[in-house]
Amino acid sequence: MLSRAPRDLTMAETVRGPGGARVDLLQVSEMVEPGSRVLDVGCGDGELLRLLEARGVDGRGIELSREGVNECVAKGLAVVQGDADTDLASYPDDAFDYVILSQTLQATRRPRDVIEHMLRIGRHAIVSFPNFGHWRIRLQLLFYGRMPRTANLPETWYDTPNIHFCTIKDFNDMCALVGARMERAVALDPWGTALKIDAPWWFWNLFGEQAVFLLSRKP
Amino acid sequence: MSTTPAKAETKKAETKLPVLVREADHPRSQLAVFDHRKPLQLDCGVAFSPFQIAYQTYGSLDAEKSNAVLICHALTGDQHVANVHPVTGKGGWWDIMVGPGRPIDTDRYFVICSNVVGGCMGTSGPSSTNPLTGEPYGLDFPVITIKDMVRAQTMLLDHLGIDSLFAVVGGSMGGMQVLEWCSSYPERVFSALPIATATRHSAQNIAFHEVGRQAVMADPEWRNGRYFVEGTSPRRGLSVARMGAHITYLSDTALHRKFGRRFQDRENPTFSFEADFEVESYLRHQGSTFVERFDANSYLYLTRAMDYFDLAADHGGVLAKAFKGTRTRFCVISFTSDWLFPTSESRAVVHALNAGGARVSFAEIETDKGHDAFLLDEPELLGIVRGFLDSAGRARGIVR
The missing domain is CATH 3.40.50.1820 (Alpha/Beta hydrolase fold, catalytic domain)
Structure with missing residues (x-):
């Protein structure tokens, strides 16, 4: 059974799967090869790092919020206080097998630079983000003429940390622009279930509430 | 000398x-x-x-x-x-x-x-x-x-x-x-x-240390570091060094919260250079207790070591x-x-x-x-x- 769990650092309400883990994080963690080296950018309270640890992954994290970092470090996770926009530059090329950005892309100042750094630092990048092309969001703007607010994105326009929303199609375009190869993509419905794998992009873009992409550098 | x-x-x-x-x-x-x-x-x-x-x-x-x-x-x-x-x-x-x-x-x-x-x-x-x-x-x-x-x-x-x-x-x-x-x-x-x-x-930080060292060395009782032999003690110099350094260990907010502009055991200023303010009294206390347990020359050597780092x-x-x-x-x-x-x-x-x-x-x-x-x-x-x-x-x- 899926249930709505209390607020985490980026989203007010999040769908959780059996065992209480966020479904998008479960999707992300399944994309990671066991035993690999991972950097989780915007790791929040360390939930994903914990999931990955259980898979024998050597995980590191970056988190902007002081509370998140201190909670992680007190749990013994290797997390540093830092900013995806400025601190990725200090990491060397190919330092990790995977660099993960879960539900943080839309809060960065320069999303394209962040993705490019991720592809430089890691052999793979995994990005999950809320899809602004979801039909409910489209309908809210169309019918009410106001900035959409949903269970996953509850903040008003003036206090949201999310400054760079995109749709699945938009993200696709940017991946092509930065020369990223798409290895896997999954769109999730509001209940966290993966949409049909062979559905066309327009379908995902309309019915996917969030998306998870596994990218790698084009050789 | x-x-x-x-x-x-x-x-x-x-x-x-x-x-x-x-x-x-x-x-x-x-x-x-x-x-x-x-x-x-x-x-x-x-x-x-x-x-x-x-x-x-x-x-x-x-x-x-x-x-x-x-x-x-x-x-x-x-x-x-x-x-x-x-x-x-x-x-x-x-x-x-x-x-x-x-x-x-x-x-x-x-x-x-x-x-x-x-x-x-x-x-x-x-x-x-x-x-x-x-x-x-x-x-x-x-x-x-x-x-x-x-x-x-x-x-x-x-x-x-x-x-x-x-x-x-x-x-x-x-x-x-x-x-x-x-x-x-x-x-x-x-x-x-x-x-x-x-x-x-x-x-x-080097600058603050230098002030501290100069305070010690300016004390006539320092005697070029031979105070033990000469039976003197550069207490005042070391105490001033400690007072200055102690401020750098705190913050403006912490000092203000702890002392504000409160007077020490008095209602009005004395129009003298007594420790009228609580913060002055506190620093003097910090200085005078420090000299009981710390050697002035050690203070010079250790601050120097930090400067060189x-x-x-x-x-x-x-x-x-x-x-x-x-x-x-x-x-x-x-x-x-x-x-x-x-x-x-x-x-x-x-x-x-x-x-x-x-x-x-x-x-x-x-x-x-x-x-x-x-x-x-x-x-x-x-x-x-x-x-x-x-x-x-x-x-x-x-x-x-």
Whole structure:
């Protein structure tokens, strides 16, 4: 059974799967090869790092919020206080097998630079983000003429940390622009279930509430 | 200055041997003595011997010798980290952090803390007796560096038969030693906690130290460092140095919250230079208690050692090279209101460690208590240190 769990650092309400883990994080963690080296950018309270640890992954994290970092470090996770926009530059090329950005892309100042750094630092990048092309969001703007607010994105326009929303199609375009190869993509419905794998992009873009992409550098 | 040796002898006989000289030569601590066969090789080129290291230990070393934690003390600290201080009678300077059930748990770890070389609590320093003259070294003591302090600590560990440390922990000047350990002896450090520190002393910090040193040296009783021999004491100079330095350990907010503009035991200003304000009275107290337990020449030597510290310069100007290939687990901690060792300094350490692919945690703790926060009851600090050590202990197999 899926249930709505209390607020985490980026989203007010999040769908959780059996065992209480966020479904998008479960999707992300399944994309990671066991035993690999991972950097989780915007790791929040360390939930994903914990999931990955259980898979024998050597995980590191970056988190902007002081509370998140201190909670992680007190749990013994290797997390540093830092900013995806400025601190990725200090990491060397190919330092990790995977660099993960879960539900943080839309809060960065320069999303394209962040993705490019991720592809430089890691052999793979995994990005999950809320899809602004979801039909409910489209309908809210169309019918009410106001900035959409949903269970996953509850903040008003003036206090949201999310400054760079995109749709699945938009993200696709940017991946092509930065020369990223798409290895896997999954769109999730509001209940966290993966949409049909062979559905066309327009379908995902309309019915996917969030998306998870596994990218790698084009050789 | 014109005191003849004979006169000095009489004076020395008249005054009771100062407690600091006694503590320097015969400390109430465990002692490791190294003779001429094992000199301490100093950065200034001197092979120093004989010399001794005074240290305290807490807890017990496990059979594999894998649970040793070295605590490096700060500028005015000493080895009495978690026991009653033999000179002041007060509790240990890090009682809150070190002890049974504390974050650095002496039920689990074998904790070692040694007085730094150049200090005044029993490890060789300027107040120790020079065997060649029978008088305290004073300025004849060689100038030492952070690296020298660490080198001395490695000799202590060899003496104790400990190859590898589970953790090296320290704040401020202690944090500098931690970083030096990780750079010079990475294979001997499993995990490291540099707190409220930096890889180099900033121009501002050197400037503050210089003011402190000038205050000591301007005291006519300093006598070019020969005050013990001449039976004087540069109390006022050292006290002023301490007062100035103490301000840098706090923050504007903390000072204001603690004292505001309140008067000390009076309703109105006295229109004099008495300590009208509480903050003045507090600083004077800090100064006068400090001189009871600290040697003025040690203050000169240790501030100098901090000034000289520049880890990047030792590695061709590239800090990342100082930690290249390190396998040590790091936990770097800074405090928001620390303007002496601001977060930017810690962040530079973290970036250098990231560049080397090190396993590093970095937390900035929100507090208005300034640099001194690392010594205080900061629940987040205690939680982070405990969590980090627990996790490192599991990785090392000493915590189940």
